[in-house]
Amino acid sequence: MNLSNxxxxxxxxxxxxxxxxxxxxxxxxxxxxxxxxxxTRLRVEAVVEELGYRPSTLARSLIQQRSYTLGIVTYxxxxxxxxxxxxxxxxxxxxxxxxLVMKELDNLDSSRIEDVIDSLLARQVDGILWAVPExxxxxxxxxxxxxxxSVPVLFIAMHPRPGVSSVATDNYQGAVTATEHLLSxxxxxxxxxxxxxxxxxAMERKRGWRETLQKAGLDASEQQCSEGNxxxxxxxxxxxxxxxxxxxxxSVFVANDQMALSVLREAHxxxxxxxxxxxxxxxxNIPESAHFYxxxxxxxxxLQLLGEEAVQSIVQMVQARQNRESIVAxxxxxxxxxxxxESTAIQ
Amino acid sequence: MNLSNxxxxxxxxxxxxxxxxxxxxxxxxxxxxxxxxxxTRLRVEAVVEELGYRPSTLARSLIQQRSYTLGIVTYxxxxxxxxxxxxxxxxxxxxxxxxLVMKELDNLDSSRIEDVIDSLLARQVDGILWAVPExxxxxxxxxxxxxxxSVPVLFIAMHPRPGVSSVATDNYQGAVTATEHLLSxxxxxxxxxxxxxxxxxAMERKRGWRETLQKAGLDASEQQCSEGNxxxxxxxxxxxxxxxxxxxxxSVFVANDQMALSVLREAHxxxxxxxxxxxxxxxxNIPESAHFYxxxxxxxxxLQLLGEEAVQSIVQMVQARQNRESIVAxxxxxxxxxxxxESTAIQ
DNA sequence: TGCTATTATGTTATCGATAACATGTTATCG
DNA sequence: CGATAACATGTTATCGATAACATAATAGCA
Numbered sequence: 001m002n003l004s005n006x007x008x009x010x011x012x013x014x015x016x017x018x019x020x021x022x023x024x025x026x027x028x029x030x031x032x033x034x035x036x037x038x039x040t041r042l043r044v045e046a047v048v049e050e051l052g053y054r055p056s057t058l059a060r061s062l063i064q065q066r067s068y069t070l071g072i073v074t075y076x077x078x079x080x081x082x083x084x085x086x087x088x089x090x091x092x093x094x095x096x097x098x099x100l101v102m103k104e105l106d107n108l109d110s111s112r113i114e115d116v117i118d119s120l121l122a123r124q125v126d127g128i129l130w131a132v133p134e135x136x137x138x139x140x141x142x143x144x145x146x147x148x149x150s151v152p153v154l155f156i157a158m159h160p161r162p163g164v165s166s167v168a169t170d171n172y173q174g175a176v177t178a179t180e181h182l183l184s185x186x187x188x189x190x191x192x193x194x195x196x197x198x199x200x201x202a203m204e205r206k207r208g209w210r211e212t213l214q215k216a217g218l219d220a221s222e223q224q225c226s227e228g229n230x231x232x233x234x235x236x237x238x239x240x241x242x243x244x245x246x247x248x249x250x251s252v253f254v255a256n257d258q259m260a261l262s263v264l265r266e267a268h269x270x271x272x273x274x275x276x277x278x279x280x281x282x283x284x285n286i287p288e289s290a291h292f293y294x295x296x297x298x299x300x301x302x303l304q305l306l307g308e309e310a311v312q313s314i315v316q317m318v319q320a321r322q323n324r325e326s327i328v329a330x331x332x333x334x335x336x337x338x339x340x341x342e343s344t345a346i347q
Numbered sequence: 348m349n350l351s352n353x354x355x356x357x358x359x360x361x362x363x364x365x366x367x368x369x370x371x372x373x374x375x376x377x378x379x380x381x382x383x384x385x386x387t388r389l390r391v392e393a394v395v396e397e398l399g400y401r402p403s404t405l406a407r408s409l410i411q412q413r414s415y416t417l418g419i420v421t422y423x424x425x426x427x428x429x430x431x432x433x434x435x436x437x438x439x440x441x442x443x444x445x446x447l448v449m450k451e452l453d454n455l456d457s458s459r460i461e462d463v464i465d466s467l468l469a470r471q472v473d474g475i476l477w478a479v480p481e482x483x484x485x486x487x488x489x490x491x492x493x494x495x496x497s498v499p500v501l502f503i504a505m506h507p508r509p510g511v512s513s514v515a516t517d518n519y520q521g522a523v524t525a526t527e528h529l530l531s532x533x534x535x536x537x538x539x540x541x542x543x544x545x546x547x548x549a550m551e552r553k554r555g556w557r558e559t560l561q562k563a564g565l566d567a568s569e570q571q572c573s574e575g576n577x578x579x580x581x582x583x584x585x586x587x588x589x590x591x592x593x594x595x596x597x598s599v600f601v602a603n604d605q606m607a608l609s610v611l612r613e614a615h616x617x618x619x620x621x622x623x624x625x626x627x628x629x630x631x632n633i634p635e636s637a638h639f640y641x642x643x644x645x646x647x648x649x650l651q652l653l654g655e656e657a658v659q660s661i662v663q664m665v666q667a668r669q670n671r672e673s674i675v676a677x678x679x680x681x682x683x684x685x686x687x688x689e690s691t692a693i694q
Numbered sequence: 695t696g697c698t699a700t701t702a703t704g705t706t707a708t709c710g711a712t713a714a715c716a717t718g719t720t721a722t723c724g
Numbered sequence: 725c726g727a728t729a730a731c732a733t734g735t736t737a738t739c740g741a742t743a744a745c746a747t748a749a750t751a752g753c754a
Contacts, residue, residue: 009412009497011710022734027712035731052495057469058409059710063739065356067405069448077437078651083430090424090451099470100449101416104437122404123446148399150356232638258635265640288605288635291579293612304425358740369704374742382701406740410709 010053019047030055061124069099071120075132077104088307096315110141127314131156134200152317156310159200160331167310167332171201174299174336175208178253178281181338185346187251187279192225193238195255205255228259235259239266251279257286257298264292280343294342301336357400366394377402408471416446418467418475424451435654443662457488474661478503481547499664503657506547507678514657514679518548521646521683522555525600525628528685532693534598534626539572540585542602552602575606582606586613598626604633604645611639627690641689648683
């Protein structure tokens with residue numbers, strides 16, 4: 001492990017020379033599963049250890065046309081959601097022996113998409129994970145473009161499209177669960193504070209709320225909801241609006257915990273008792289939710305798992321492609337779960 | 348932009364052939380700044396556009412011994428702090444034309460360190476950013492190992508060491524500011540809830556609190572502090588302990604906002620008025636802090652900026668090395684700032 | 695006018711590894 | 725015992741690009 005000249009890289013040639021064999025033999029030792037005599041193997045391994053030789057992944061990728069690298073395109077890393085997902089991705093990629101090359105979009109229009117894809121392909125990534133929220137038509141590009149991308153692509157948190165692989169939390173089902181929970185504790189005038197409705201995820205959550213109420217024979221009009229932008233500040237605004245439009249509400253399903261936090265706070269300020277006068281349920285289950293005052297009932301989505309599953313899927317697709325099997329596109333959902341806490345705890 | 352056979356990669360040879368020139372000429376067109384006639388350039392550019400040719404970064408990196416890629420080693424992406432830093436890193440790297448290869452450590456012992464470094468070096472990264480919190484002696488490895496790493500390394504949030512480059516938030520100064528703020532509003536019995544004291548950052552924050560009190564001629568004994576593990580749940584525990592050990596405290600500096608959140612909540616529950624009976628100040632300025640009840644005074648650290656500065660530094664080091672200039676190791680601090688809110692607002 | 699500088703392009707070597715092929719040696723078996 | 729399979733190793737071509745060198749045409753200048 002001791003190299004006299006730290007500047008120059010140790011290459012397979014150095015090892016071959018020092019061990020008195022050909023480079024091919026060194027390669028065979030490094031990659032196992034090929035005929036090498038025990039004696040030679042040991043000698044080469046000793047030299048490898050002594051020189052601290054590490055094969056260049058770059059060179060290997062070039063000849064093998066395969067990089068064991070996944071390209072990740074994300075957005076909004078400064079928020080907790082995307083980074084939880086990234087955490088799952090990083091974990092699982094590591095387990096499966098893949099490296100990650102990361103690109104973060106700094107806005108949500110599609111101006112840089114070509115660039116980003118090209119730069120990932122130029123790195124010979126074996127597959128691409130597209131972990132950018134679907135907002136408006138910012139995923140429209142994929143219709144024309146997807147089939148000319150030479151590697152598999154998997155989308156995270158996207159509206160399922162036929163012929164395109166994706167993994168997402170089942171936002172709709174989560175919202176159904178949340179709304180049913182409010183019904184189950186006897187609430188009937190259930191409001192909703194949604195995320196920005198250009199977001200697919202926000203729409204799904206709202207749809208879950210609406211359809212559940214309708215199925216229960218209750219009203220679910222626009223009077224009963226208002227829209228925030230996920231931030232605590234916007235939650236405050238949205239709550240004020242909602243109180244005005246729908247003054248006699250007895251509960252509210254808030255599309256994320258951060259906005260729900262503001263609702264708890266403002267309700268408290270105005271002397272509204274929770275959960276008796278107003279039951280509140282959020283979505284996401286951020287770590288702080290358990291420590292709000294009162295603690296917040298919420299729908300827990302496992303973003304870590306989402307990331308892990310995404311990597312597993314894309315790696316399967318990569319391997320299928322390597323074996324010239326055809327890839328069957330698949331859209332999968334991860335089910336979120338209900339976590340009951342004080343903000344809906346009615347005895 | 349229309350390729351007949353989407354399977355095979357378009358290489359420089361395809362372009363050369365289609366344009367009726369040598370590969371070298373294509374290379375010259377792609378890289379500008381070399382003699383190519385206007386006519387040839389246009390013809391080649393047209394072919395490039397038509398075939399959708401993109402040079403292989405891999406091949407280029409191999410011959411140039413330079414990858415325009417930075418290796419990032421992180422820990423705890425599921426927490427908001429590390430991902431904010433990563434966000435800054437990704438931003439700035441993109442601006443400077445670098446890609447990121449990411450490795451996340453899944454624990455803090457040093458078992459996988461050699462592996463991680465090796466795998467990054469095998470990718471020919473031009474430099475490494477080590478963004479793992481310093482805990483106990485988990486940075487001890489660098490003493491022996493650093494000089495045999497063939498590329499520059501920069502450490503984020505590490506105790507400054509001579510001869511090693513690093514960037515960190517000035518936790519000490521932040522704590523001083525926080526404590527002075529409590530003094531300035533007339534508090535004299537100031538407690539502290541620290542992070543886990545194996546963490547360098549936690550130690551620095553505690554030191555800032557202690558030394559500021561001592562300088563003001565006040566006591567700062569172990570009776571006046573307790574220790575959490577950054578989580579809201581641990582903040583609750585630590586607060587109970589503190590109340591027992593130091594019942595007549597009039598204010599508390601909590602080492603992060605998540606724990607401070609629990610303090611606010613428990614104080615509220617016990618009917619302790621904030622800030623009159625107990626002033627509370629946190630550290631980090633997470634987005635929710637402004638919306639706690641009451642809103643939380645805190646020390647804001649700009650992790651985005653920290654990430655950006657780190658990238659700038661490492662890129663400078665990379666370039667210096669490329670030009671065979673010597674690299675001067677440097678330790679820099681980013682100053683955090685005080686954000687005053689209701690939890691210390693005494694008229 | 696002839697020599698050097700500038701412009702334009704092609705040829706060959708190279709980065710560090712593996713694939714494909716070739717060759718020689720040793721075991722195995724009818 | 726000779727043919728064939730299994731083992732062991734080396735040689736050459738290759739991945740996709742650029743570096744280094746070579747060549748040729750044109751221009752500028754003493």
